[in-house]
Amino acid sequence: MQKTLIRDILSATSPAREVTVCGWIRTRRDGKGVTFLELNDGSCLTNLQCVVDAGTPALEGLGDNGTGAAIMVSGELVPSPGKGQAWEIQARAITVFGPADPERYPLQKKRHSDEFLRTIAHLRVRTNKYSAAFRIRSEAAYAIHSFFRSQGFYEVHCPVLTGSDCEGAGEMFRVTTLAPGERDLSKDFFNRACNLTVSGQLEAEALAMGLGRVYSFGPTFRAENSNTPRHAAEFLMVEPEMAFADLGDLMDLAENLVHSVTDSLLTSCATDISLFDRFVEKGLIDRLKVIASEPFARITYREAIEILKKSGRDFVYPVSYGTDLQTEHERYLAEEHFGRATIVTDYPREIKAFYMRNNDDGETVAAMDVLVPRIGELIGGSQREERLDLLEHRILELGQQLSDYDWYLDLRRFGTNPHAGFGLGFERLIMMLTGIANIRDVLPFPRTPGNLDF
RNA sequence: UCCCCAAUAGCUCAAUCGGCAGAGCGGGUGACUGUUAAUCACUAGGUUGGCGGUUCAAGUCCGUCUUGGGGAGCCA
Structure with missing residues (x-):
């Protein structure tokens, strides 16, 4: 049987004698002579109106089934005489696959709070807001792949299971097959400690040293006890790594990526984004147009400190050179001072990771953060330290063992070159694109401390 | 992990000074209509998050735990 997606039906240019659609009833309105159904199949935001006349086999087939x-x-696609839709289906036959007991089905024909819908994450995709959010997720991922492909990048797949426990990106989840209480790691599956990855960066660097330009796009895990609307224990990260590139190249890449993805989503998800513009964040579309077209502000950490000092603001955390920028500082820069996406570069080496390239001034590293209004840090990256002696020195300075980084140091021993990369938090990008304020609502099944349902 | 706020019907929320547990939506029943967040009438639905305390009397005050939200830290 030929089934048609509602998305395709709604863009029809002519009537059709026989179409068949499948979906879930959103609402049902009964009259004496006619019943109206709003049908949604997830292919798009808009419902399809189905008209079921009284006394027909179609109504008999429908029975008393309603929402859910x-x-x-099956029926005839005809121009709708009513207001509100161009097309409707005059039903000839209806088959019910699965009823939804209205006394127990949690989704009603009304607005629900995000907090309530999180408790039924397995069902919330059947609402307008969440189906739109997850369609945007898919389109955004597609746009990211398209962008990198157009720039000569190859996608690489980095391992989720890792023996490295020293990447410094946060607390890690331990993975083990040992029985509870057993502590002898030599008897564990890998004969050593194993964790879930916090970043594919080190592996991506290795792959960039042969493929040139690569990116990984996969799950990462942080066992931090973070309880904020911007953090999850499992999330997707986009991590490009470029050989023969410096910090300037990296900033251009980050800016072009965000421009490109935002611009293409404004077209490919126009209907879904307009839903968020109306009901979630007023003015979203205008803000996205700015993000898609305006150049990012670019300042150094030192300049950022000067701006903050001159702001006259009474910050909770005092501003001084050498300390990391706090959330309130980042927000001031991106939201108030510049009013657009802002790249801050060249942080003091003491507050950044060991693999970042030392600048010639001896005190800063070639790091960059992309700060976005309302989201905060969307991207963090750096030019990597390609000089073996400086990299070894930094590892030892932090009290770590060179042997732990043996394979990583090989990348500097053989064919090293200036290279750079960053990590983009995919969920934060979706928050930016939708205006959704809580990361738990852009993840289909969010994992946060104490929450592993579904 | 720290600070602040909240928890009452399936959902969203009221309940005055501590004094009879309420509404809208949703559900059920019926009416009506090419309807579109349909409309109208009737109706069912409660251990006020758990435990303990104060009081003649606790949804309301106190303690504690749990859950959720906001802010902070950590970061993407």
Whole structure:
């Protein structure tokens, strides 16, 4: 049987004698002579109106099923005489696949709070807001792949299971097959400690040293006890790594990526984004147009400190050279001072990771953070230290063992070159694109401290 | 992990000074209509998050735990 997606039906240019659609009933309105169904199949935001006349086999097939039921409707596609839709289906036959008991089905024909919908994450995709959010997720991922492909990058797949426990990106989840209480790691699956990855960066660097330009796009895990609307224990990270590139190249890449993805989403997800513009964040579309077209502000850490000092603001955390920028500082820079995406570069080496390239001034490293209004840090990256002696010195300075980084140091022993990369938090990008304020609502099944349902 | 706020019907929320547990939506029943957040009438629905305390009397005050939200730290 030929089934048509509602998305395709709604863009029809002519009537059709026989179409078949499948979907879930969103609402049902009964009259004496006619019943109206709003059918949604997830292919797009808009529902398809199905008209079921009284006394027909179609109504008999429908029975008393309403909101939430999964059905198949066959009939004629005709121009709708009513207001509100161009097309409707005059139903000839209806098959019910799965009813939804209205006394127990949690989704009603009304607005629910995000907090309530999180408790039924397995069902919330059947609402307008969440189906739109997850369609945007998919389109954003597609746009990211398209961008990198157009720039000569190859996607690489970095391992989720890692023996490295010293990447310094946060607390790690331990993975083990040992029985509870057993502590002898030599008897564990890998004969050593194993963790879930916090970043594919080190592996991506290795792959960039042969493929030139690569990016990984995969899950990462942080066992931090972070309870904020911007952190999750499992999230996707986009991590490009470029050989023969410096910090300037990296900033251009980050800016072009965000421009490109935002611009293409404004077209490919126009209907879904307009939903968020109306009901979630007023003015979202205008803000996205700015993000898609305006150059990012670019300042050094030193300049950022000067701006903050001159701001006259009474910050909770005092501003001084040498300490990291706090959330309130980042927000001031991106939201108030510049009013657009802002790249801050060249942080003091003491507050950044060991692998970042030392600048010639001896005190800063070639790091960059991309700060976005309302989101905060969307991207963090750096030019990597390609000089073996300086890298070894930095590792030892931090009290770590060179042997732990043996394979990573090989990349500097053989064919080293200036290279750079960053990590982009995919969920934060989706928050930016939708205006959704809580990361738990852009992840289909969010993992946060104490929450492992579904 | 720290600070602040909240928890009452399936959902969203009221309940005055501590004094009879309420509404809208949703559900059920019926009416009506090419309807579109349909409309109208009737109706069912409660151990006020758990435990303990104060009081003649606790949804309301106190302690504690749990859960959720906001802010901070950590970061993407």
